[in-house]
Amino acid sequence: MTVAHAHARAHARAHAPGAGAGGAPSARAADAARAARVVRSLAHATLLEAWRSRWPAAALLAAATIAGLTAFAGAIALAEPGAVAIALGAPLARIAAVLVLATFAASALSRELADGSIDLVLAAPISRLGWILGRWTGLAAVAAGTALAVSAPLAAHAPPLALAAWAASLWMELCIVGGLVLLLSISFAQVPATLLSLLAFYAASRLIGVFLLLAERAPIEGPRLVARLGDAVLAVLAHLLPRLDLFARTEWLLDAGSARPGPAVLQTLVWVAIVPAAAWIDFGRRRG
Numbered sequence: 001m002t003v004a005h006a007h008a009r010a011h012a013r014a015h016a017p018g019a020g021a022g023g024a025p026s027a028r029a030a031d032a033a034r035a036a037r038v039v040r041s042l043a044h045a046t047l048l049e050a051w052r053s054r055w056p057a058a059a060l061l062a063a064a065t066i067a068g069l070t071a072f073a074g075a076i077a078l079a080e081p082g083a084v085a086i087a088l089g090a091p092l093a094r095i096a097a098v099l100v101l102a103t104f105a106a107s108a109l110s111r112e113l114a115d116g117s118i119d120l121v122l123a124a125p126i127s128r129l130g131w132i133l134g135r136w137t138g139l140a141a142v143a144a145g146t147a148l149a150v151s152a153p154l155a156a157h158a159p160p161l162a163l164a165a166w167a168a169s170l171w172m173e174l175c176i177v178g179g180l181v182l183l184l185s186i187s188f189a190q191v192p193a194t195l196l197s198l199l200a201f202y203a204a205s206r207l208i209g210v211f212l213l214l215a216e217r218a219p220i221e222g223p224r225l226v227a228r229l230g231d232a233v234l235a236v237l238a239h240l241l242p243r244l245d246l247f248a249r250t251e252w253l254l255d256a257g258s259a260r261p262g263p264a265v266l267q268t269l270v271w272v273a274i275v276p277a278a279a280w281i282d283f284g285r286r287r288g
Helices: 003-014 027-052 055-076 081-114 117-123 128-156 160-188 191-217 224-240 250-254 262-287
Strands: none
Touching (some): 027 055, 027 081, 027 128, 055 128, 081 128, 081 160, 081 191, 081 250, 160 250, 160 262
């Protein structure tokens, strides 16, 4: 079932005889229920599209690769093989999860935006914001499956509670990545441009903590104006970029008591509000 077909079915159910009549306390409640059905239908269609694509094979391949590399690293380690396996496997799992999710999301969204099927979807009484929320909800479900797949190989080396906190944080990171892919796909509608922009944004978000630490401990040398300008640029970037360096940290798996998911949860809540708004504005600007 394509996304356009899912919209058509949701629209038919929402406007079927008797739908929203008699039981709904008000027209506003009926509209809210109709919008929720559209979002749910879109999310289901996105998840079904992922299942029928190469995403399951890519996720399983990533998990198998991580399992093989962690087993090899543990086997050749001279001491603490579990810690060595985690130190290698956790960073690889994060990168693999981002690449698997981003590749599927960019391909699916760019195809829908480029082949005109989005126009068929929006021809029905479905808002742009509803399409964005439905698509992102579906990507969040795909992100959950991806996070579980790449976390599974680490179960042999990490405490269960620490692994659960790490996997949940990775899922939140992937939700942000999925939202960014959605926003970039609307802007570019081309897979290469979307993926390159995402990777640049992701790298900067992962490294911004390192840049801030370096600026604090090794201030920029040179003329005062240059130093102040550099500090100002870093401060602006720190406020604009999500602090993905605070998500799914490897030390959480090495020390169960070191997990501090609070900042990651706060960052996720902030970007869950920012990305749909930005995507809605850009979508409306580009499609009139």
